[in-house]
Amino acid sequence: MSTIPSDRSPESTLAFLREGYRFVGPRCDRLGSDIFQTRLLLEPTICLRGRPAAELFYDNERFVRRGAMPMRGQRTLVGVAGVQGLDGAAHRDRKAMFMSIMTPAAVHHLGQLFDDEWRARIPAWAESGPVVLYDEVARMLTRAVWAWAGVPLADADVPRRTAEMHAMIEGPAAVGPRYWRGVLGRRRAERWAGDAIKRVRSGALPAPEGSALRVIAGHRDEQGILLPRRIAAVELLNVLRPTVAVDRFVVFAALALHDHPHWRDRVRGDDAATESFVQEVRRYYPFFPVAAARVRRSFEWQGYAFPQGRRVLLDLYGTNHHPQLWPEPEQFRPERFDDWRGDPFGLVPQGGGDHFTGHRCAGEWITIELLKRAVGNLTGSMSYRVPPQDLALDLGRMPALPPSGLVVDGVRRTA
Numbered sequence: 001m002s003t004i005p006s007d008r009s010p011e012s013t014l015a016f017l018r019e020g021y022r023f024v025g026p027r028c029d030r031l032g033s034d035i036f037q038t039r040l041l042l043e044p045t046i047c048l049r050g051r052p053a054a055e056l057f058y059d060n061e062r063f064v065r066r067g068a069m070p071m072r073g074q075r076t077l078v079g080v081a082g083v084q085g086l087d088g089a090a091h092r093d094r095k096a097m098f099m100s101i102m103t104p105a106a107v108h109h110l111g112q113l114f115d116d117e118w119r120a121r122i123p124a125w126a127e128s129g130p131v132v133l134y135d136e137v138a139r140m141l142t143r144a145v146w147a148w149a150g151v152p153l154a155d156a157d158v159p160r161r162t163a164e165m166h167a168m169i170e171g172p173a174a175v176g177p178r179y180w181r182g183v184l185g186r187r188r189a190e191r192w193a194g195d196a197i198k199r200v201r202s203g204a205l206p207a208p209e210g211s212a213l214r215v216i217a218g219h220r221d222e223q224g225i226l227l228p229r230r231i232a233a234v235e236l237l238n239v240l241r242p243t244v245a246v247d248r249f250v251v252f253a254a255l256a257l258h259d260h261p262h263w264r265d266r267v268r269g270d271d272a273a274t275e276s277f278v279q280e281v282r283r284y285y286p287f288f289p290v291a292a293a294r295v296r297r298s299f300e301w302q303g304y305a306f307p308q309g310r311r312v313l314l315d316l317y318g319t320n321h322h323p324q325l326w327p328e329p330e331q332f333r334p335e336r337f338d339d340w341r342g343d344p345f346g347l348v349p350q351g352g353g354d355h356f357t358g359h360r361c362a363g364e365w366i367t368i369e370l371l372k373r374a375v376g377n378l379t380g381s382m383s384y385r386v387p388p389q390d391l392a393l394d395l396g397r398m399p400a401l402p403p404s405g406l407v408v409d410g411v412r413r414t415a
């Protein structure tokens with residue numbers, strides 16, 4: 001048995017928080033290995049990247065999710081006892097609940113709602129001065145996904161709800177006030193989400209057939225028991241929060257159109273080119289740095305020992321930028337997806353493997369649909385300018401976003 005290469009640091013948590021998306025990859029490069037061992041959050045941790053590693057990581061026989069997500073992630077981003085931390089039959093059952101919401105018709109419907117929001121906002125942008133695209137898109141996504149999920153939302157509450165979603169997303173990798181805003185945002189959101197679940201169950205709030213609110217409120221687990229209200233609230237937020245988070249990808253798509261303006265004409269009205277563009281946005285730009293699991297039972301892989309209980313991180317960003325998988329990975333080249341046949345372990349911005357049986361993101365199809373709608377509107381429904389501003393992406397900050405949030409001005413409706 002070989003010894004897993006080590007970064008030899010007594011504790012790397014601060015380095016991880018400081019280096020962000022660049023924590024795993026450069027260490028792999030330095031050690032000449034796509035696997036190394038380090039210490040994170042005071043325990044030994046194996047870090048992996050690349051396609052074979054992704055295939056290993058998404059093998060449910062070898063890994064479990066129970067106890068893998070650090071407490072700070074549960075207190076802010078995902079909540080306690082949601083689908084992300086389940087294994088085996090309990091996971092399959094809960095995941096089926098999510099996937100039942102993601103029919104092609106439902107995905108299309110959400111895209112249409114987002115499209116309607118976007119078109120309705122263009123006149124206001126044309127009248128106003130500069131607008132911050134990130135803030136605007138976040139609020140449009142909030143309105144669209146609340147309506148789609150069947151959750152009532154007063155106009156006056158849109159900024160507050162959007163801020164709660166952002167706080168949860170910003171929380172896990174933050175220290176100090178940004179972390180505590182995440183904790184508070186989650187507490188508040190679980191309260192009103194739990195209240196909505198309660199009112200649906202009592203019949204006080206009608207929720208449309210097939211909507212996320214109706215499905216989650218009425219879901220019975222594999223033993224036929226309704227989800228405890230608090231867990232149902234966590235799962236409702238597992239639909240609302242990440243849909244609002246698509247705002248970051250929309251900003252990245254707008255940034256890509258700004259940095260590579262010739263793509264504006266290529267994607268306009270061309271569904272296949274838009275799809276390639278959107279896939280490259282998901283591959284190229286940083287979002288989730290890593291996914292975490294624990295070894296179910298000790299095993300050996302490529303001559304290395306994986307002891308039972310060991311925490312393992314898969315570098316999602318690093319896999320999406322692996323030179324063996326993606327030639328010239330630091331080049332933004334949507335045409336690499338023109339003849340792409342799909343690979344469940346190659347393109348992993350939202351996890352790998354199977355949507356139904358594994359932990360791959362339940363909202364991947366929604367994300368692609370919303371991004372296509374956004375690119376359609378940015379290139380087909382409006383013209384705009386991008387004034388000078390700080391658009392530099394800091395790969396040490398998780399989750400990443402250009403500091404300006406991408407300001408646009410001079411908006412004109414074009415269709």
Ligand code: HEM
Nearest residue numbers: 083084239242243245246287288291350351359361362363
């Ligand atoms: C903003 C873009 C998104 C990104 C970057 C993203 C990323 C991810 C990642 C990395 C995972 C974890 C994979 C793993 O644990 O191995 C995940 C899981 C999940 N995502 Fe997303 N996601 C996004 C959008 C969405 C949307 C729109 C929804 C729902 C409407 C959603 C719902 C979920 C759920 C429920 C899980 C847990 C799946 C499971 O544990 O089985 N996500 N996502």
